[in-house]
Every structure is written in C-alpha cells, then in structure tokens.
Amino acid sequence: QxxxxxxxxxxxxxxxxxxxxxxxxxxxxxxxxxxxxxxxxxxxxxxxxxxxxxxxxxxxxxxxxxxxDQPSSPIFKPKQTDGIGIDLGLKEAVSTPSGVRIKSFKTNQTIIKLDKSLKRQQRKLSRKKKGSHNWYKQLLKVQRLYRRIKNIKKDIKRKGILSIVRTNPQFITIENLNIKGMMRNKRLANSFQQIGLGYMVEWLKIKCRDYGIELRQVDRFYPSSQICSDCGHIQPMPLNQRTYHCNHCGMIKDRDTNASVNLKQATDYTVIV
Structure with missing residues (x-):
C-alpha cells in the first residue's frame, strides 16, 4: 500500500x-x-x-x-399489552401511539449548557501550543465534557427504550432506516449523528431479547408517514409538515403519532428478534 x-x-x-x-x-x-x-x-x-x-x-x-458464569435472574413482567409501533425521527427521536416519546437533545437544557461550555474549552485548546503541558491539561477538560455529554445522552436513550419495553407489548414494529444514506445529507447529518438512532435500535434489540418480545421491522420503503392511519389514503408529506391532515377522510393527527400507528398496523414485516 x-x-x-x-x-x-x-x-x-x-x-x-x-x-x-x-x-x-x-x-x-x-x-x-x-x-x-x-x-x-x-x-x-x-x-x-x-x-x-x-x-x-x-x-x-x-x-x-x-x-x-451465573444463571440469569428472572425479569418481572406485567400483563401483556397490545403491540406498538415506534417511529424514529429527528424532532422526536422515538414516538409511540400511547404518547411515550424521547425528545430531541436540542431542547435538553443540560446538554445545551454543556455544548456551550464545550465550545469555550475547545477555543481555549486551539490557542495553546500543541504538545505542551498546558495543552494536555486543557485537552483533558475537553475530553471530560465529551464524556459527560455522551453519558447523559446514553442515559436518556436507555431509560426511554426501557420504559417502552417494560409495558410488555405483544410486539414492537420499527422502521428499517438507511442510516448511512441519511448521513450523506449535509444539512441533516449532524442532527442524525447527535441523536444516534443506530444505538437506540441496537439497545431495543437487546431489551426485546431479554424480555421475550417480538421485534418486527418493515421494509425500508414503507411509507409510514404518508399513509392515513384511519382510511389508508396515501398523500405526500414533506419534512416541514408536522401535522397529518388527510384529504380523503379529514383526519387530523400528529405526524409522528400517525406514523407509529401505521407501523403497528403493518402486515408486511420481518421478525428480527
């Protein structure tokens, strides 16, 4: 080479x-x-x-x-409930028909303050001579801020997924996201990276395997956001339109909630767990 x-x-x-x-x-x-x-x-x-x-x-x-090497402890499960669909997105990272949501980290005040502090510390780092003693001290401050932000995000995502799985649904249906293709979008790449949808899907697989819940995945081109959950009418839905207003039956519903209901009602899927 x-x-x-x-x-x-x-x-x-x-x-x-x-x-x-x-x-x-x-x-x-x-x-x-x-x-x-x-x-x-x-x-x-x-x-x-x-x-x-x-x-x-x-x-x-x-x-x-x-x-x-030790036997796994039994997990307490409440009475099994109906299946649910989980819509993954940017504004609401996770949305379910029952109203359980993991909001985008852009509105989290703790992360906003830490991001501002990170910018200041990175600015200080850029002004120091690389390799010097003070440069390594400042680098450690930046690394600690990165670790704290990462741990806060991981804690929010894990607790949100666990709150959904603990309701013991009959099944969970998710989308087959093309994450690599999403990262090619220059305008939205940073937002997708900050949310970490791939990590949430992997953590959902682990928890569904622990709790014995069937995890379904629909086709990548399934138009969950464009279908009316009441009458089945399909109409285009641009990203800036956050409310689904059906032109056929007049149904008005939040975009993410409508998509999660469609995922729950989907009949063509693949069982991944």
Whole structure:
C-alpha cells in the first residue's frame, strides 16, 4: 500500500483482554500481571465464577468489565399489552401511539449548557501550543465534557427504550432506516449523528431479547408517514409538515403519532428478534 502507515493512538481510548486467575474482594480486584487494584464501586462485582476481564481506558479513567458464569435472574413482567409501533425521527427521536416519546437533545437544557461550555474549552485548546503541558491539561477538560455529554445522552436513550419495553407489548414494529444514506445529507447529518438512532435500535434489540418480545421491522420503503392511519389514503408529506391532515377522510393527527400507528398496523414485516 502506498503512503505512510497510520498508527493506532494510545493516548485517549483503548482496551485489552485478560484471562487467568482473577480474585475479587469487596473493595479490590486481582488481575493477571497487574496484581491487586482498588475499585471505586465497592461490592458490585461477584466474588466467584469469574471467567475473564476486559480493561478499558477512556481518557483519564480506567474501567474493568468481568465475565461471570451465573444463571440469569428472572425479569418481572406485567400483563401483556397490545403491540406498538415506534417511529424514529429527528424532532422526536422515538414516538409511540400511547404518547411515550424521547425528545430531541436540542431542547435538553443540560446538554445545551454543556455544548456551550464545550465550545469555550475547545477555543481555549486551539490557542495553546500543541504538545505542551498546558495543552494536555486543557485537552483533558475537553475530553471530560465529551464524556459527560455522551453519558447523559446514553442515559436518556436507555431509560426511554426501557420504559417502552417494560409495558410488555405483544410486539414492537420499527422502521428499517438507511442510516448511512441519511448521513450523506449535509444539512441533516449532524442532527442524525447527535441523536444516534443506530444505538437506540441496537439497545431495543437487546431489551426485546431479554424480555421475550417480538421485534418486527418493515421494509425500508414503507411509507409510514404518508399513509392515513384511519382510511389508508396515501398523500405526500414533506419534512416541514408536522401535522397529518388527510384529504380523503379529514383526519387530523400528529405526524409522528400517525406514523407509529401505521407501523403497528403493518402486515408486511420481518421478525428480527
């Protein structure tokens, strides 16, 4: 191959795998070649049946993830409810017919404040000499802000998906999104990246597998936003039109709610979980 090799960065994020004799006490863990290491979270890791461990470095923090051989605990399930459809979008990241929604992060005041602080800290970083001691100190501040924003977004998405799955629906129907194609849109690429629709779909698959819920996926070209959920009439719906007003039966409904009802009523689908 032509050109210079691109070496892997070892300064910010990395991980490696450990296998062998691993002992755990309440406040510390013994790892191969590393010895006893203090734990910040005490009494969290089981003390026996540990098979392996993975050490992860994320900026200025180190995490240990252990694989434990133990039976899975039973999950409490309420009475099974009717199936639901989940519409994924930009304004409302997740919308269901019952009104459960995960709003876009653009309206979250905590993330807005952190984004403003991130801009200031990045501006300070750009003014310092790269590689200097003060540059590394400032880089750490920027990395910590990135990590906090990421954790807040992940927490919102996980809790929103879990609140839907815990209602124990008979099935869940989602869209087959072309995320790579969406990222090619220069105007909307940043918005799709900030929401992280792909992560929400993967987390939904994991939770549906844990709770034993059937997860369905309709075809990529299924016009869920253009179909009237009452009469089945199809009409064009541009992105700036947020309310569906049917020209055939006169039904007026929110665009995302109408799409989620259509996904629930879809008959042509593929079972992915």
């Amino acid at each position: 032509k050109g210079y090799p691109k070496f892997k960065k070892k300064s910010s994020i990395g991980s490696y795998y450990l296998i062998g004799t691993i002992h755990v006490q309440r406040h510390r863990i013994q790892l191969p070649k590393l010895g006893w290491i203090k734990l910040k979270e005490r009494g969290y890791i089981p003390t026996n049946s540990i098979k392996s461990a993975t050490i992860v470095k994320e900026y200025d923090r180190y995490y240990v993830s252990v694989l434990v």
